[in-house]
Amino acid sequence: MAGGGAAAAAPPLSSPWRALLQRALDANAHLRHSTYFQLATVGAGGRPANRTVVFRGFQEHSDKIQINTDARSNKIGERRNCPFGEICWYFTDSWEQFRISGSIDAIDGSSADPAKLQNREKAWFASSVRSRLQYLGPQPGVPIIDEEQVKDVRLDPSADPVEAFCLLVLDPEKVRQHFCYTTC
Amino acid sequence: MAGGGAAAAAPPLSSPWRALLQRALDANAHLRHSTYFQLATVGAGGRPANRTVVFRGFQEHSDKIQINTDARSNKIGERRNCPFGEICWYFTDSWEQFRISGSIDAIDGSSADPAKLQNREKAWFASSVRSRLQYLGPQPGVPIIDEEQVKDVRLDPSADPVEAFCLLVLDPEKVRQHFCYTTC
Numbered sequence: 209m210a211g212g213g214a215a216a217a218a219p220p221l222s223s224p225w226r227a228l229l230q231r232a233l234d235a236n237a238h239l240r241h242s243t244y245f246q247l248a249t250v251g252a253g254g255r256p257a258n259r260t261v262v263f264r265g266f267q268e269h270s271d272k273i274q275i276n277t278d279a280r281s282n283k284i285g286e287r288r289n290c291p292f293g294e295i296c297w298y299f300t301d302s303w304e305q306f307r308i309s310g311s312i313d314a315i316d317g318s319s320a321d322p323a324k325l326q327n328r329e330k331a332w333f334a335s336s337v338r339s340r341l342q343y344l345g346p347q348p349g350v351p352i353i354d355e356e357q358v359k360d361v362r363l364d365p366s367a368d369p370v371e372a373f374c375l376l377v378l379d380p381e382k383v384r385q386h387f388c389y390t391t392c
Numbered sequence: 393m394a395g396g397g398a399a400a401a402a403p404p405l406s407s408p409w410r411a412l413l414q415r416a417l418d419a420n421a422h423l424r425h426s427t428y429f430q431l432a433t434v435g436a437g438g439r440p441a442n443r444t445v446v447f448r449g450f451q452e453h454s455d456k457i458q459i460n461t462d463a464r465s466n467k468i469g470e471r472r473n474c475p476f477g478e479i480c481w482y483f484t485d486s487w488e489q490f491r492i493s494g495s496i497d498a499i500d501g502s503s504a505d506p507a508k509l510q511n512r513e514k515a516w517f518a519s520s521v522r523s524r525l526q527y528l529g530p531q532p533g534v535p536i537i538d539e540e541q542v543k544d545v546r547l548d549p550s551a552d553p554v555e556a557f558c559l560l561v562l563d564p565e566k567v568r569q570h571f572c573y574t575t576c
Contacts, residue, residue: 239484246442247442248430248478249440250439250440254434254474255434255474256432256441256476257432257478258479258491259480259491260480260482290438290439294432294440294442296432296443296444298428305443307442307443309439309441
């Protein structure tokens with residue numbers, strides 16, 4: 209499904225839930241956090257793990273959901289034990305919840321698949337330079353909140369993805385949507 | 393830790409994260425969704441499950457987090473396989489995330505512990521009558537959005553919890569807080 213196929217095949221028809229999700233994204237577009245959702249995985253000892261991540265768009269010609277992450281983060285190790293995730297995406301203005309579960313692929317620089325590496329590169333350049341800087345920090349999972357931290361860090365805007373940059377791709381298998389006026 | 397102890401023991405000192413969480417709740421109190429968070433559990437086949445739930449306060453004299461749910465929902469069956477959960481609570485105005493993991497206790501009407509049953513009853517009466525109505529519906533997980541659905545349902549406001557009403561209590565073992573200006 210990754211881009212770069214030889215034949216000029218027509219893109220597949222979008223899944224029905226895509227239209228609902230797009231409507232929710234449009235209705236909540238004025239809110240910065242409308243592109244944030246919670247990604248659950250199964251972590252150490254088989255326990256659940258849950259964190260906020262940012263929607264980085266769909267993979268070209270597919271319904272796969274892209275998320276940028278740090279290759280050093282727990283998410284990567286967890287994926288080896290259980291390659292599945294469930295997104296819970298709550299839109300605060302339309303009171304609408306999407307639960308999207310599926311398998312997760314993690315693409316770092318060591319991938320042997322040229323199409324995947326190309327997608328990773330696209331995701332890197334689609335991020336702001338400021339956003340890319342977090343992958344140069346000494347440890348993952350620590351957002352840059354102090355300008356002092358980064359003022360001496362230089363990043364050539366045309367430079368390729370750094371080693372720590374990893375693209376997560378969730379391939380939706382099951383999607384549930386409903387409105388949540390009370391407990392979801 | 394449940395209320396109703398015989399001795400008039402002083403309440404234990406609150407955990408340090410309680411003050412941070414209270415500050416976030418205060419700072420975001422103008423937003424209805426500030427009391428909503430995402431609860432991850434491990435579901436069928438060991439896969440992660442994730443959904444939005446509503447914070448129903450702390451259990452008296454403890455740091456345990458209360459959530460109302462429907463005893464017929466998947467969360468209950470999942471708990472039997474893996475009694476742990478992780479809350480991801482993102483405050484959209486202060487850009488602050490709390491990840492709270494711990495064990496989950498589910499208290500329905502069959503509990504043999506009088507103190508737990510008392511907590512369940514308190515949680516029931518602390519809910520609005522409208523909120524209680526959802527536990528009278530034919531199936532769980534379907535919020536009441538159509539007034540037609542409920543106009544013929546009668547509920548005596550002084551009536552005890554119905555069978556489907558279940559109180560979930562998450563006992564925090566690990567709490568992480570940070571600000572999320574970019575990906576968390």
